[in-house]
Amino acid sequence: QVAGTGNLGAIAHYFLTNGDSPAGFGTAFHVAADQLRFPSAPWLGRSELAGLDGALLGSGLAALVVPILSMAGSLWLAVRMRVLAALRLQLVVIATALGGLIATARVTGPLFDWVVRWWWVIASLWWLSIVWVLWSVLSQRITTQSMQRIATGLLAVVATVVTLAATGPITSATSSTPPPSPSTGIVLDGFLQPTLDALQGSGPLLVVTTGSVRGDYGDALRLQLERAGIQVVAESNMISHLGPQRSESSRTPVGTLWIVSADQITQFKADQSMKFLGGWDPLAQDQRDQFFIDQSLLQEQLIAAGRVDLAEALTNGSGGVDTQAKTLDGVDPTLVDRVEAMRRKGDPVAVFLGPARTS
Incomplete structure (x- = not known):
């Protein structure tokens, strides 16, 4: 698998041999900043920033501050309140995001949006894991059944709004056939x-x-x-x-x-x-x-x-x-x-x- 022609060997060969110059971590961080930002995020319907050649430009690194601080704060909260199920999801999401960062840095050729479309999944899971921690902590604090029902209703409303925001631009565009990109x-x-x-x-x-x-x-x-x-x-x-x-x-x-x-x-x-x-x-x-x-x-x-x-x-x-x-x-x-x-x-x-x- 490693020294031969298996998958691991192909991966090792790709990382260890000289070939076309990849995008690099500088570009990868800018793309991650654009994908993880909230609420103006591509997975919530905003068009991704791209040059005239179609390659993604990404966002300024300042856009990473809120996602990273939010994840760090919720991690601390999950550990302190022993919300273990949500904590496990967060650790998986963080590991996945790091893998996504490496994968983006290794992309060769123009970094088109469809090449890294999987960032939408990572970004949505990133914020979902944070929400899960907050919800789990809130559930522990709420003791009465009536308040739990109210909280559940509020969560349903928020989830509906987020879903509509994410799917609205897609459904509204079904009546037209624009070019693949501007x-x-x-x-x-x-x-x-x-x-x-x-x-x-x-x-x-x-x-x-x-x-x-x-x-x-x-x-x-x-x-x-x-x-x-x-x-x-x-x-x-x-x-x-x-x-x-x-x-x-x-x-x-x-x-x-x-x-x-x-x-x-x-x-x-x-x-x-x-x-x-x-x-x-x-x-x-x-x-x-x-x-x-x-x-x-x-x-x-x-x-x-x-x-x-x-x-x-x-x-x-x-x-x-x-x-x-x-x-x-x-x-x-x-x-x-x-x-x-x-x-x-x-x-x-x-x-x-x-x-x-x-x-």
Whole structure:
């Protein structure tokens, strides 16, 4: 299990070998702060904070103060009042939250909301365990049956309000079909219409996303292509998602539509076989030019400091640069802040039409 190919071996190999740079504990703490905050919490219906590229931004660490103090206070109360059942739940929840923190820190690539959706469960259990302690202590203090009934009624009212607050935004959104996220719509607006205009009357086309491009960009573009009468071909690993009628055995692609991002845009533009159709960039052209200069300089500093993984993270969408690079010898912290501020605005996205390829 450990030295072989079992689960424990895979976990050990993941933690002990160098690979893509993970998000890091700095990012993990910010995400935890956003998830555990109360009452304005994602699990209670608030939209999670994300950049234009869809990656979670998290909240300030100050948002952790209330959850941690509440848990610490209820732990002390549970021990003092010997509320053992609630105490056991709290210990399990704390251990789970620590595991969640480690798991978040080890995420590679953009930290999208669906990657850490399980934080909703941890956050709800976090506050549920605190409420259980308070309720258990209150039950010990109430001696008359009438007061116990009143307290139970109040608890039911509070539980109903919390449930409605958590489910209200979801149920109210069932009548509409918005984009997968607000940022997706912003990016699509940048390249969708020019792409559809250029491809009118063509197809079938194989749509491929590469680099740090989010999968929902590809899904959204495939949908709009089909609506415009342009047939889409599914890669082999997408047949279960898009349907066997779109497999290459049913449709032969006449070209490949590439959705690329960041540095790969420059590479695709230099390829004579690729035709640029449209794109989106959160930065103005002069800002993008300066960003490339700063990014190149920072990469040189990171490589000189022996952190090739962080240098690669600047172009592949991975995290860890903001939390690990500043303390390295020879790396300018101001340059790190400047590059990361631009990266958080989102990666540019572009669409290219290339020759047909097999999936």
